[in-house]
Every structure is written in C-alpha cells, then in structure tokens.
Amino acid sequence: MSRSSNPRPKVVIVGAGFGGISAAKALAKAPVDIKVIDRRNYHLFQPLLYQVATADLSPADVAWPIRGIFNRQNNVSVALTEVRDIDLEAKQVVGEDGLFDYDYLIVASGAHHSYFGRDEWEKHAPGLKRIIDATEIRKQVLVAFERAEVSNSDAEQRRQLTFIVVGGGPTGVEMAGAIAELANHALASDFHRINSRDARVILVEAGDRLLRAFPPRLSDRARQSLEKLGVEVMLNTQVEDITEKGVQLPGTFIPSACKIWGAGVAVKNVGRWLNADTDRTGRVPVGPDLSMPDHPDVFVIGDAAQVPWKDGLDVPGIAPAAKQGGKYVGKLISQRVQGKSDLAPFRYAHAGNLATIGRHAAVIDLGKLHISGFVAWWIWGIAHIYFLIGVRQPLIVAFSWFWSYLTFSKGARLITGLRPLYEEHDSEPKPALEKMG
Numbered sequence: 001m002s003r004s005s006n007p008r009p010k011v012v013i014v015g016a017g018f019g020g021i022s023a024a025k026a027l028a029k030a031p032v033d034i035k036v037i038d039r040r041n042y043h044l045f046q047p048l049l050y051q052v053a054t055a056d057l058s059p060a061d062v063a064w065p066i067r068g069i070f071n072r073q074n075n076v077s078v079a080l081t082e083v084r085d086i087d088l089e090a091k092q093v094v095g096e097d098g099l100f101d102y103d104y105l106i107v108a109s110g111a112h113h114s115y116f117g118r119d120e121w122e123k124h125a126p127g128l129k130r131i132i133d134a135t136e137i138r139k140q141v142l143v144a145f146e147r148a149e150v151s152n153s154d155a156e157q158r159r160q161l162t163f164i165v166v167g168g169g170p171t172g173v174e175m176a177g178a179i180a181e182l183a184n185h186a187l188a189s190d191f192h193r194i195n196s197r198d199a200r201v202i203l204v205e206a207g208d209r210l211l212r213a214f215p216p217r218l219s220d221r222a223r224q225s226l227e228k229l230g231v232e233v234m235l236n237t238q239v240e241d242i243t244e245k246g247v248q249l250p251g252t253f254i255p256s257a258c259k260i261w262g263a264g265v266a267v268k269n270v271g272r273w274l275n276a277d278t279d280r281t282g283r284v285p286v287g288p289d290l291s292m293p294d295h296p297d298v299f300v301i302g303d304a305a306q307v308p309w310k311d312g313l314d315v316p317g318i319a320p321a322a323k324q325g326g327k328y329v330g331k332l333i334s335q336r337v338q339g340k341s342d343l344a345p346f347r348y349a350h351a352g353n354l355a356t357i358g359r360h361a362a363v364i365d366l367g368k369l370h371i372s373g374f375v376a377w378w379i380w381g382i383a384h385i386y387f388l389i390g391v392r393q394p395l396i397v398a399f400s401w402f403w404s405y406l407t408f409s410k411g412a413r414l415i416t417g418l419r420p421l422y423e424e425h426d427s428e429p430k431p432a433l434e435k436m437g
Contacts, residue, residue: 008033009337012093012102014083016043016066019108019302019322024076026330032337034076035100037093041065041080044131047319047384050171052134053260054141054178055186059131083109086273088295104297104333107270107284108326111303111317114266114281121242125164125259128171137260141179142415144258145187148194159255161199164247166239167263168205169212170355173222175260176203177358180229202232202254204239204247206263211363213316213353218363221372225357239263265317270304279306283314288345290329299332301325307348315348324348354380 009032013020016038024034042063051057070076081095086105093100113127126133126140141163148160161183165176183199190196203210203226209219210226210233223233234249241248246255267282274292276284283306284292290305292298302322307315315321328346335342352366354376362376371379 009103009333010035010101011104011106011333012037012100013106013108014038014086014093015108015110015302015304016040016069016078017046017108017110017302017322018319019110019326020106021069022323022326023106023108023301023330024070024073024326026327027075027334028073030075030330030334030337032075032104032333035079035102036066036070036076037079037081037083037095037100038066039080039082041067041078042131043069046129049128049131049134050174050178052131053128053137053175054182055138056178059135063131083269083273088274088298091297102297104336105299106326106329107274107298107300107304108302108322109267109270109304111265111267111281113261114264115261116264118242121261124242124244125166125247125261127261128175129265137175139415140258141182145183145191145194145196145199146415147257149191150193155255157194158200159246160257161194161196162202162246162254162256163199163258163260164202164204164254164256165260165262166204166242166247167261168203168207168210168233168235169262170353172203172205172260172262173210173226173355173357175262176201176231177226177229177356177361180226180231181358184230200232201230202234202256204234204237204249206236206238208236210235211353211355214355214363214365215370218365218370218372221361222355222357222363225361225363225372228361229358265303267304270300274298274300289332289342290325290346299329301329307346309348309350316350318353320351321348354383356380 011027011032011034013023013034013036016036020036021043024036027034042065045062048057048062052059052062066078081097083093084096085094087094091102093102113129115121126136128134144160148157151157163179165172180201183196187196209216210222211219226233237249239247239249242259246253247259270284271278271282274284276292278284283304284300285306286300287293290299290301292300302325303317309315332343352364354364356362356377360374360377362380364371364376364379
C-alpha cells in the first residue's frame with residue numbers, strides 16, 4: 001500500500017478493542033483518514049465473556065462487527081489482517097497483506113493470558129480472552145456433565161463433575177460463581193443419572209486473598225459469597241502442574257476434566273514491534289501524553305501500555321482505562337493536526353472496581369464507598385449494559401439477563417464441535433447402552 005497524494009494525515013490504529021474504538025471515535029470530526037487494523041472483524045466486550053463461557057449469553061450478544069460500528073464514520077476504513085511488524089523509520093505498519101503508512105500510530109493491541117512460562121498448560125486449562133476461548137470453555141463445561149451422565153464409573157463421574165478455576169481475580173471469581181450457579185440451578189432438572197448439584201467447583205489462588213485490587217473487606221465478602229454457592233476457595237495454594245487428568249497442588253492431585261485459567265495476562269509482540277523495553281508482562285512504558293519516548297507520533301494505550309498512576313502503581317488494565325486512553329489520544333491527535341495547542345498530560349480517572357459472584361451478589365469498590373451483595377449485583381449489571389456498544393444490543397442483553405434471572409434458564413447451552421464422548425485416552429470402556437439406567 002503506497003503513500004498517496006492525499007494531504008490528510010493518516011492515523012493507523014492497531015487493535016479494535018476498547019482503546020482503539022474510543023480513539024477512532026474521538027477522531028470522528030478530525031481532518032484525518034483512519035485505518036483500523038485487527039485480525040478479527042469484530043469488537044469484543046470482554047467483561048461479559050465469562051457469561052458466554054457459562055451459557056448465559058451467546059457470542060452475538062457480546063461482539064459487534066467493526067465495520068458496523070464505524071459505518072457512519074466516513075473517515076474510518078477497516079483492514080482485517082495480522083500485524084507482523086512496525087517500521088518506525090519508514091512510518092509503516094507491516095501487515096500480512098501489505099504495508100500501511102501512517103503519520104500517527106496508535107497501538108491498542110490488548111493482552112493475552114499468560115501461563116508464567118508453562119505454556120503447555122494452555123491445552124488443558126484454556127484462558128478467557130477471545131470468543132473462541134469462551135465457546136471452548138462452554139463446550140468443556142457442558143460436555144463434562146454429559147460425560148458424567150453416561151459414565152458407569154463413580155471415579156470418572158467425580159472427575160467429570162470437578163471444575164477447577166485457577167486465579168482469584170475478577171475472571172476467576174466470576175467464572176467459579178457462574179459454574180456453581182449453572183450446576184445448582186440451570187442444569188438441576190436436565191439430568192437423570194447424575195445430580196448436577198454434586199458438581200465440585202474449586203477456585204485456586206496463589207495469594208492470601210481474592211480480588212487483590214479490592215479492599216480486604218470486599219475480598220472477604222467475595223470469598224463468603226462464593227462459599228455460599230458451594231465453591232471451595234483455596235488460598236495460598238500454588239499450582240504445580242496441570243495435565244489432562246487434573247491439577248497437581250502441593251501435596252495433592254485433584255482429578256478434573258475441566259480446568260479454566262484466569263491467573264495472569266501478558267502483552268505479546270508490542271515490545272518487539274516498537275523495539276522498546278517492556279515490563280515483565282510485556283507492557284511498553286509511555287510518556288505523560290501516552291506516546292513513546294523519542295517517537296511523539298506513536299502512542300500505546302490500554303493493556304499494552306505501562307502508565308504511571310499513583311502510590312507507585314500503574315494504571316490498571318481494565319476497560320475504562322483503555323477507553324480513557326483512547327479518547328485522550330484521539331483528542332490529542334485532533335488538536336495537533338488542526339494546529340491547536342496540546343492537551344494537558346493524561347490523567348486516569350478511576351471509577352472503581354466491580355466483580356460479580358453468581359446471580360445475587362457482587363462487590364463494588366468506589367474508593368471511599370464499598371458496596372456488596374444484591375444491590376451491588378444490580379449496579380454491576382446496569383453499568384455493563386450502559387457500556388455496551390450500540391443501541392439495540394443493550395436492550396437484547398438486558399432482556400436475556402432479566403429472563404434468565406426470572407427462570408434460572410440458560411439460553412445458549414449448545415455444544416458444537418463435539419468429539420465422541422469416549423476417546424482412546426479414556427480410562428474406562430464405553431458403557432453398553434442396555435446397561436444404562
């Protein structure tokens with residue numbers, strides 16, 4: 001893709017997550033041409049991805065085509081391609097399908113799950129960052145109940161009905177609570193040979209409390225709410241190994257057919273693309289205006305950026321922070337191309353932390369105000385619906401939630417891409433159908 005004679009500055013945005021979308025929208029009235037590059041053709045609302053994984057919502061409820069988001073913004077075009085590299089000297093993004101020239105570059109590529117050097121665990125304990133992750137976890141969870149139903153071995157039934165979630169952050173807490181709700185309510189009348197309420201849900205956390213970004217009191221409330229749902233919370237417990245058969249903890253091995261990873265994230269490739277130093281998670285340090293040192297035309301935002309905040313902490317890698325960063329950089333570029341003075345340095349405004357535990361409880365940290373329980377759950381739901389993109393979509397999701405709440409139903413319990421229930425690695429022979437009660 002060669003440079004044209006078009007005098008309008010070119011803005012290339014790598015990534016159509018919260019930060020990238022917000023940056024492009026902030027440039028809607030600016031005299032620039034914007035190219036949004038993403039390897040997926042949709043924007044994903046990650047905070048609700050766990051509800052896809054536990055059959056509360058379908059993938060279409062939490063994802064929207066990127067082109068549809070910008071179909072009325074004439075200065076935006078979209079490229080569905082994979083970024084291979086960035087040439088800072090030539091001011092080009094190297095995609096697998098060609099080169100993209102830029103005058104301003106915004107890197108908002110997000111983060112992926114990290115297994116702390118044990119990448120072989122991923123095939124046994126998928127993380128939750130993409131739609132494909134959510135649908136794979138949903139399949140594994142639902143298939144575990146199905147396999148328990150047809151098994152004639154008590155030991156295999158227990159293994160299938162043991163669900164282990166690794167990581168006590170918001171993803172782990174929300175996943176563990178949702179699986180417990182699924183077993184205790186939505187599936188309670190679906191099976192006849194097993195009792196879905198016999199499912200064992202275990203949440204393993206290496207630290208001394210859950211939700212470390214929250215005050216200790218709310219961490220305790222979250223643990224109590226999970227335990228009320230029947231979740232076994234194991235604190236100060238380090239995972240030593242994860243295999244197909246289960247999870248090795250210090251001094252004990254727990255057989256489990258379904259393991260879910262929610263213990264860590266890392267940023268891939270951005271440091272290499274930008275030839276920049278990174279922190280231990282792969283984030284690139286940026287200046288007060290979110291630009292790279294020595295490259296005032298290159299900005300890094302969202303999960304990919306290390307932004308100093310307060311009390312020695314960095315800006316957290318959450319959706320509101322990415323949106324604020326994207327909006328700030330979009331406005332800053334708009335000011336510059338119009339010859340106006342720069343904005344003041346970026347200042348992150350922390351609106352609070354939220355996490356839900358099942359269908360009746362949540363915890364919310366608003367600084368001096370802490371809320372937990374049923375009221376917090378409703379505030380959590382309203383906040384997430386408010387931030388959904390689009391006009392029609394929030395109403396659909398709100399109705400799905402309300403109907404699920406009234407009926408305890410799970411509307412997306414479809415299993416796709418299912419392999420035979422018994423594979424060569426199974427420890428027991430396929431049961432004879434005539435012997436099944």
